[in-house]
Amino acid sequence: QQQVKQSPQSLIVQKGGIPIINCAYENTAFDYFPWYQQFPGKGPALLIAIRPDVSEKKEGRFTISFNKSAKQFSLHIMDSQPGDSATYFCAVSGGYQKVTFGTGTKLQVIP
């Protein structure tokens, strides 16, 4: 059973656009929802994370929106730049449960 479903698989936006990446989960015991950013040839790096007691969290140009009732969360990148071109992974975990990652979204921001 897939713990988290991520979409889309790939995304192309123009510079300045707002790409949105979505993740859906099933287990209501999850209480930590991070997003990781990975550049080619590098390891993933934590970008931003949210807990289910808030509906939105912003860090710079990156925003997580969280919908607890729908069991969905999404990453929005404001004023996207070519330097944001990377693969983005959502993940879910709860308590001492193992972390499960989404399958990734390859984002390309074209000038």
Place this chain on the structure above:
Amino acid sequence: NAGVTQTPKFQVLKTGQSMTLQCAQDMNHEYMSWYRQDPGMGLRLIHYSVGAGITDQGEVPNGYNVSRSTTEDFPLRLLSAAPSQTSVYFCASSYSGGGREQYFGPGTRLTVT
């Protein structure tokens, strides 16, 4: 701090050979884990450890062994390499349980022929 380090960066093995992928962290993190990354499949957890002397299986543990004798080191052993183990392997560490806020190493690209 060096963070999470992994060696080697690249490795080619023949089917049936064994090897150990090294992982070390200098952040005094208790939680460490190994992932493999394959195209279209994201990151899949192989094994993890919540502290020295304690390890457990992840999603895809078959063909891999781990041990955790110190807080700093968490090596991954391939017992008898198979072409299906061709992948990029990442080690990660975290100060908190459940793998929150993980710091990843640069990865090891392994090819099994």
